[in-house]
Amino acid sequence: xxxxxxxxxxxxxxxxxxxxxxxxxxxxxxxxxxxxxxxxxxxxxxxxxxxxxxxxxxxxxxxxxxxxxxxxxxxxxxxxxxxxxxxxxxxxxxxxxxxxxxxxxxxxxxxxxxxxxxxxxxxxxxxxxxxxxxxxxxxxxxxxxxxxxxxxxxxxxxxxxxxxxxxxxxxxxxxxxxxxxxxxxxxxxxxxxxxxxxxxxxxxxxxxxxxxxxxxxxxxxxxxxxxxxxxxxxxxxxxxxxxxxxxxxxxxxxxxxxxxxxxxxxxxxxxxxxxxxxxxxxxxxxxxxxxxxxxxxxxxxxxxxxxxxxxxxxxxxxxxxxxxxxxxxxxxxxxxxxxxxxxxxxxxxxxxxxxxxxxxxxxxxxxxxxxxxxxxxxxxxxxxxxxxxxxxxxxxxxxxxxxxxxxxxxxxxxxxxxxxxxxxxxxxxxxxxxxxxxxxxxxxxxxxxxxxxxxxxxxxxxxxxxxxxxxxxxxxxxxxxxxxxxxxxxxxxxxxxxxx
Numbered sequence: 400x401x402x403x404x405x406x407x408x409x410x411x412x413x414x415x416x417x418x419x420x421x422x423x424x425x426x427x428x429x430x431x432x433x434x435x436x437x438x439x440x441x442x443x444x445x446x447x448x449x450x451x452x453x454x455x456x457x458x459x460x461x462x463x464x465x466x467x468x469x470x471x472x473x474x475x476x477x478x479x480x481x482x483x484x485x486x487x488x489x490x491x492x493x494x495x496x497x498x499x500x501x502x503x504x505x506x507x508x509x510x511x512x513x514x515x516x517x518x519x520x521x522x523x524x525x526x527x528x529x530x531x532x533x534x535x536x537x538x539x540x541x542x543x544x545x546x547x548x549x550x551x552x553x554x555x556x557x558x559x560x561x562x563x564x565x566x567x568x569x570x571x572x573x574x575x576x577x578x579x580x581x582x583x584x585x586x587x588x589x590x591x592x593x594x595x596x597x598x599x600x601x602x603x604x605x606x607x608x609x610x611x612x613x614x615x616x617x618x619x620x621x622x623x624x625x626x627x628x629x630x631x632x633x634x635x636x637x638x639x640x641x642x643x644x645x646x647x648x649x650x651x652x653x654x655x656x657x658x659x660x661x662x663x664x665x666x667x668x669x670x671x672x673x674x675x676x677x678x679x680x681x682x683x684x685x686x687x688x689x690x691x692x693x694x695x696x697x698x699x700x701x702x703x704x705x706x707x708x709x710x711x712x713x714x715x716x717x718x719x720x721x722x723x724x725x726x727x728x729x730x731x732x733x734x735x736x737x738x739x740x741x742x743x744x745x746x747x748x749x750x751x752x753x754x755x756x757x758x759x760x761x762x763x764x765x766x767x768x769x770x771x772x773x774x775x776x777x778x779x780x781x782x783x784x785x786x787x788x789x790x791x792x793x794x795x796x797x798x799x800x801x802x803x804x805x806x807x808x809x810x811x812x813x814x815x816x817x818x819x820x821x822x823x824x825x826x827x828x829x830x831x832x833x834x835x836x837x838x839x840x841x842x843x844x845x846x847x848x849x850x851x852x853x854x855x856x857x858x859x860x861x862x863x864x865x866x867x868x869x870x871x872x873x874x875x876x877x878x879x880x881x882x883x884x885x886x887x888x889x890x891x892x893x894x895x896x897x898x899x
Contacts, residue, residue: 430599430614433457434794436771436828439733439764440468441581441604442478444771445618449592450599450615463595464603465768466586467823471584472644474500477524477575483575487568491789494565502564504576504583505614511691515707518698519582519691520667523553524575527665530672534654534661545670552667582645582690587612587655607824608693610644616640618736619824624678624719628836630789634678635717637734643686645693646824648678648719664697672857676704678719682734682826688714701726739806752849752899756872758789759893760856762831763885772860772888773798775805777836781851789854790833801859804867822885831890839874849874858888872896 430450437445447464449457476482487495497505511519526548533540551572558567585603589610592601600613611617617640620633649662653672662672679696683689688711696704696718708714708728715734718726762772771792778787786809793799800806837854840846856868864887872879874896881894 417550431457433461436792436794437465437768438762439766440768440830441472441584441605445606445829446602446604446609448604448615449596450600450601450613451596451829452599456596456598458594460596460598460601463668464592464601467588467591468584468605469768471587474498475504475576475580475584477577488564488574490568492567492569494563494567497563497566499564500583500587502561502566504580505559505566505581506561507583507687507691509559510578511695514710515691515695515699516703517553517668518666518695518703519578520552521574521576521578522554522556522570522572523665523667524573524577525551526667526670526884527575527663528573529670530654530661530663530665530734538655540670549670552670570580578694579645579687579690581605582608582610582643582686586643586686594602604824608643608686608690609824610643611639612641617642621646621680621717621824622678624648625723628834630835634719635680636736637682638736639682639734642682642684644680644682644824645686645689646678647693647697647817649673649697650677662697666698675700675720676718677721678716679704682715684713692716706860710775719884738795752846753873754874754878754896755899756837756838756840756854757895757897758854759834760833760835761890761892762833762858763888763890764831766854769791770860772801772858772863774888775802775809775857776835776856777805777809777855779855780847781806781854785812786847786852787837788842789835789837798861801861801865802857803859804855805857846884851875854894856883856885856887856889856892860888864888868892870894 413680415560429452432450433454436446447461450462451457451460459548459677472477474483479485481500483498487497489503503648508519508521529540529544529548533748554570554572556568556570556572556574559570585605589601589612592598593612598613600615602609602611602615602617616638619637619639621635621637623631623634625631647664649664654661654663662674664673665671666673676697679693681689681692681696683692692708692714695707696716699707699717701720704718708716715728715730717731721724774790774792776789777785778789779787788809799810851871851873853869853871856866858866864890866885866887868883868889870881870883879896883892885891
């Protein structure tokens with residue numbers, strides 16, 4: 400499903416034209432881009448882009464990718480009691496013949512545990528549980544509890560026998576294969592799609608981690624950890640070809656205890672949440688390398704990150720520390736998209752906008768993998784004129800008329816405008832939960848006069864339900880909060896008009 404999330408900043412020289420549609424040399428000119436969005440994939444959202452000569456081949460690739468994700472989820476999931484991993488975990492002190500995929504992932508954990516000096520450990524799940532319980536009790540865990548947990552984590556949890564492809568489970572300490580299993584699954588789904596269909600290339604992006612494969616040069620936006628709405632300006636933009644990208648950070652998931660935020664990423668060596676690095680983005684030839692490093696970089700010190708990255712060929716990275724410092728690899732600038740940002744002089748209108756509108760959109764969840772509905776979010780003035788399109792999510796223009804209210808008012812302007820597409824990498828968020836922002840500007844970046852505006856939310860699913868919600872907001876007033884309830888495709892919308 401193609402997505403337009405209108406940028407929160409205006410660049411003097413626009414470089415936001417989709418790189419996905421810019422072919423590499425020698426690519427067939429007849430190739431088209433086919434895009435789909437799914438929810439509830441590995442607990443988050445998925446975007447799949449296929450470059451193919453026909454819609455039929457793109458559909459075959461999409462089907463193969465989804466089937467591979469489903470197959471591997473049934474093997475590696477720690478949340479499914481019937482997965483192969485869960486059944487193996489229930490055994491103790493006995494060699495069990497396991498699948499090639501489970502054996503490979505367990506082997507990779509052994510490898511990365513050693514390479515990171517213990518910063519990556521599947522048994523860190525025990526420490527995560529302790530901090531979740533601490534949040535429930537609103538009381539920090541004692542040092543003794545953390546020391547006991549670290550002692551359990553530092554045990555050997557399995558023994559692998561490569562000759563017989565067996566794994567012997569040794570402890571009862573909780574385990575989860577989260578650190579880079581998602582990246583392993585993404586790469587496998589890409590391989591499955593390529594084997595099943597005749598395609599030029601594809602991108603599989605699950606929760607901000609992605610593999611870009613084939614004749615595609617993709618414009619990738621890196622989420623700003625300190626301003627992480629879907630339509631916030633990115634902290635950086637890069638062009639990626641035939642590589643994997645993974646990001647990790649503490650700004651979307653974690654625990655709030657006594658008013659203090661604690662990352663969901665914990666250091667298995669100390670029992671404490673990470674905190675020095677709040678966002679890490681890694682570009683690497685290998686998906687598992689990218690995924691493992693992105694997580695490890697949130698645990699290690701900046702100096703340790705630099706040392707570790709130097710041992711792995713082809714790795715580039717961007718780290719953001721809690722103080723806002725950027726730490727880049729030597730080759731990072733070669734990936735960056737160069738642009739000039741205009742210096743904005745505040746107008747009288749802009750000085751009047753002391754507030755901004757924060758939006759949390761929760762889509763209704765379906766069972767299993769489900770395509771995301773078409774969604775439009777826009778703002779109208781008191782006369783009913785559209786002044787700002789905040790988001791438009793769809794897959795084929797010919798079905799845009801299903802968004803009846805948006806289409807009636809906005810399609811003519813949309814048809815003559817330049818579409819802007821890109822992939823986004825950032826910390827993983829929950830499936831179906833999107834954050835957006837409106838800063839008082841219109842679609843051309845002009846600051847509007849404060850007054851009464853109405854924000855609309857429309858969602859439609861093929862062979863599914865339909866929702867149209869709206870809320871009037873007086874932007875001359877101070878802080879306001881609203882909650883809207885949907886009936887079919889939108890579960891709820893939370894609106895908070897507050898100081899910038």
